[in-house]
Amino acid sequence: MKFEVSSNKIFSFIGSNKEEIHPFWLRERVSEKEHLDESTQQRLFDPSSMKQTVEIVNAEINGEFLKVKFNDGVDSRFEIKKLSDELSLNSNQIIDIEKVKWKSDFKNIKSFKFSDKFADSNEMLNLLINFYKYGFVVIQDVPTNDNFLVKFGNMIGSVKRTNFGEHFNVKSKPNPNDLAYTALNLSPHTDNPYRKPIPNIQLLHCIENEVSGGYSTLVDGFSVAESLKKNQPNFFKILTEVKVKFRFVDKNVVLENVGQLIELDEDNKIKQVRFSTRLDFVPALEKERLDLYYQARNKISEIYNSNKFLIKFKLMPGDLLMMDNYRLLHGRTEFNSNEGNRFLQGCYIDYDSSEGKLRHLLRKFI
Ligand SMILES: [Fe+2]
Secondary structure, rough: OOEEEEEOOEEEEEEOOEEOOOOHHHHOOOOOOOOOOOOOEOHHHHHHHHOOOOOOEEEEEOOOOEEEEEEEOOOEEEEEEHHHHOOOOOOOOOOOOOOOOOOOOOOOOOOOEEOOOOOOOHHHHHHHHHHHHHOOEEEEEEEEEOOOHHHHHHHHHHEOEEEEOOOOOOOOOOOOOOOOHHOEEEEEOOOOOOOOOOOEEEEEEEEEEEOOOOOOEEEEEEHHHHHHHHHHHHHHHHHHHOOOEEEEEEEOOOEEEOOEEEEOOOOOOEEEOOOOOEEEEEEOOOOHHHHHHHHHHHHHHHHOOOOEEEEEEOOOOEEEEEEEEEEEEEEOOOHHHOOOEEEEEEEEEOHHHHHHHHHHHHHHHH
């Protein structure tokens, strides 16, 4: 990005687009130590209480820096690279990680080896970048003792406690309050669409897996939604419009939240998928519209369960699967609990954790 100073005005050029940088915008960004706390990077002044009549009385470009004198007596030096990044919206490197959509022929499962100094390592940085690309990663050799899963989650950020506790144990048990705690096949679903907010990321750690079935399954929900948009746009449209209620009930709590099976953002890009057909309740819409909704849900269910999109692999003791609960669906094949033990532990963290850690490691290594 090019900068130009003319008659005490500063201009930036993006391509042929010339824009004046607002003097107050620049004044808010002064970073000398009397204005900005060095360790917290927080302002030592409150710009919301300042008069907005700030003007530039002198400005010059000096190599990689822009020197500016403001009419309130403040002299400041700005790094041009930093200003460029912010002006070109490059400062959010996480949004810039391109999502690589995949189908059942996906063979590139990214796995990482856990080690003692994993938390702040280059390996963790690679892990997080790949998580944002593919929506999941597997970490091998994660200790299986003392609920280490929770320690792992807290290495990235903070484990999100729910009414299931800090973590939950997935093994078949009598009188389960969720089908996860049986030996039945679990078709692809997203977790906890009834929570507010819905957990962003699930960590699933294999402690024991002695059975011949019990494979883990994953589907890239964004890939499926795109395919539906291309092939059955009317189904895609209704699934992006109808807000469905999801509900969880047990003897202690009633949890509810509403949302579309495919939610779009303000730019009409796919933002989140929800799919949990054992606890969804569509509103009583007009009959024709409901007809279309049911056909669309049938279709997307068929695609989610088809061999075209689903990958299947076996988690072994020590393997920890980290998956994006807003993008991926997960499930498992049925198993026979008489063959031996199958024991997984799960917990949730939020993007707040993964993004915060990723930004920190980008700052550290790049
Ligand atoms: Fe689940």
